[in-house]
Amino acid sequence: MDQKMLIGGCWADASDKKIIDDINPFSEHLIGTVPSATKEDVDKAIELAVEGQQEWSMVPLYRRIEIFDKYRQLITDHREELARLMTEEGGKLYKDSLGEIDVHGYIFRAFAEGARNQYGLVIPDGLEPRVEKDLVIARQEPLGVIACIIPYNYPAELFAHKVAPALITGNAVIIKPASDTPMSAICFAKLLIEAGVVPNAVQVVTGNGSKIGDWITENSNIAAISLTGSTPVGAHIMNVASSHVPHVYLELGGNDPFIIMNDCDLDRAVEQTIGGRISNAGQTCCAAKRILVQKEIQDAYIQKLLLALQKLKCGDPFAPDTDMGPIINKNRACKAVQAVELSVSQGANCIFGGHTSGAMMEPTVLSEVTPAMDVANNLEIFGPVIPIIKFDTIEEAIMISNQSHFGLHAGIMTENIKTALRVGKELQCGCVVINGCGNYRTAHQAFGGCKMTGSGREGISYTLNEMTRTKTIAFSDVYN
Numbered sequence: 420m421d422q423k424m425l426i427g428g429c430w431a432d433a434s435d436k437k438i439i440d441d442i443n444p445f446s447e448h449l450i451g452t453v454p455s456a457t458k459e460d461v462d463k464a465i466e467l468a469v470e471g472q473q474e475w476s477m478v479p480l481y482r483r484i485e486i487f488d489k490y491r492q493l494i495t496d497h498r499e500e501l502a503r504l505m506t507e508e509g510g511k512l513y514k515d516s517l518g519e520i521d522v523h524g525y526i527f528r529a530f531a532e533g534a535r536n537q538y539g540l541v542i543p544d545g546l547e548p549r550v551e552k553d554l555v556i557a558r559q560e561p562l563g564v565i566a567c568i569i570p571y572n573y574p575a576e577l578f579a580h581k582v583a584p585a586l587i588t589g590n591a592v593i594i595k596p597a598s599d600t601p602m603s604a605i606c607f608a609k610l611l612i613e614a615g616v617v618p619n620a621v622q623v624v625t626g627n628g629s630k631i632g633d634w635i636t637e638n639s640n641i642a643a644i645s646l647t648g649s650t651p652v653g654a655h656i657m658n659v660a661s662s663h664v665p666h667v668y669l670e671l672g673g674n675d676p677f678i679i680m681n682d683c684d685l686d687r688a689v690e691q692t693i694g695g696r697i698s699n700a701g702q703t704c705c706a707a708k709r710i711l712v713q714k715e716i717q718d719a720y721i722q723k724l725l726l727a728l729q730k731l732k733c734g735d736p737f738a739p740d741t742d743m744g745p746i747i748n749k750n751r752a753c754k755a756v757q758a759v760e761l762s763v764s765q766g767a768n769c770i771f772g773g774h775t776s777g778a779m780m781e782p783t784v785l786s787e788v789t790p791a792m793d794v795a796n797n798l799e800i801f802g803p804v805i806p807i808i809k810f811d812t813i814e815e816a817i818m819i820s821n822q823s824h825f826g827l828h829a830g831i832m833t834e835n836i837k838t839a840l841r842v843g844k845e846l847q848c849g850c851v852v853i854n855g856c857g858n859y860r861t862a863h864q865a866f867g868g869c870k871m872t873g874s875g876r877e878g879i880s881y882t883l884n885e886m887t888r889t890k891t892i893a894f895s896d897v898y899n
Contacts (some may be wrong), residue, residue, distance in 0.1 A: 599626070
């Protein structure tokens, strides 16, 4: 199944006809190919998007909402087909792909509803003597062309979080999907145009991210860049973009702590650990990546954890009883194993798993992890690895949690509300989950972090503001 880019509402090959392979990470079979865009292709897509944005921004909001409604119906009509494609190219469990398609549709609905209520402002009369006879109003306007750079781990959900708010507020989009999962984005874009979005307002370019990312970012017609990816990539994007100062929204790396206190429900703590670390084969930005366990319950926690892990079934993501599928590709599975080996060389014990076969990696548990080790600091393992760090006091747990230069999410298991509230206040991150791990997201929360985890927030009302500019219109001496 070969697919093409979507440029100017038409299917397009790369101008030099080069392609990249899309490989099923579980079977390692070739799914198909997509074009490997050239700079000429990218520049053409952006030029057409500028024209498309002008046309799309003139479509009244009620009509854009109607188009979103039609798009959601198309998504529902193609639900199984889209979920199957996501599982084939990304290795996500089919049942999880179905759920993500449903979330995708909900996010489009929620952004449409949010835009309907994105009212302007009237500044109160007479706030200053010099303007007491003036009427001052503020309104939201689209930014222009927005680059949506989408990762492989949640290709439907994060497509929606970037593309939906951009389009509903009158912007055009340049969509750059991950090279490992390009086909679902192409299908979503096709359905958007079928639903009635102005064709030039939706462009999809595929190929090598390090090249295409630079070509998009350095183009002065790009008004904003929304990226979910690694911290090094985000820092590079900011540097390249600095020449023309677009808006830049970055959701980057994380090494999220999950603090387990000795007064907690231990069975729930184990359940949350597995759900937060094994889900999507550990490839989730806000997954619990450092498990901090109070020393009095460490042995009991590990015993329960290993028993639970032994019951998991790993393998074919289409099988209904599979609990975990593959990592996105063999190279990334290899990197996860290398991170485990580094931790072992620094003194950790691998007490469960640690092996790979192709892109499949066993759930892996590391004990005797100390706060000085890389994995307890800034080494983010994007795979099903559970590093266990022992602590004595809540003060120590907070210190270990905050020592990372990341700050996305966190979680704490405790029955003590004072301890929970203290952790919620003192942890340096964007979200703290009480009695659960940090692998948590709603469409409406302000999703994002601090420190080197990035800048900006994704969430219904937050992103609508991020993807518009406020214009003030002052009627001078109107009350004379």
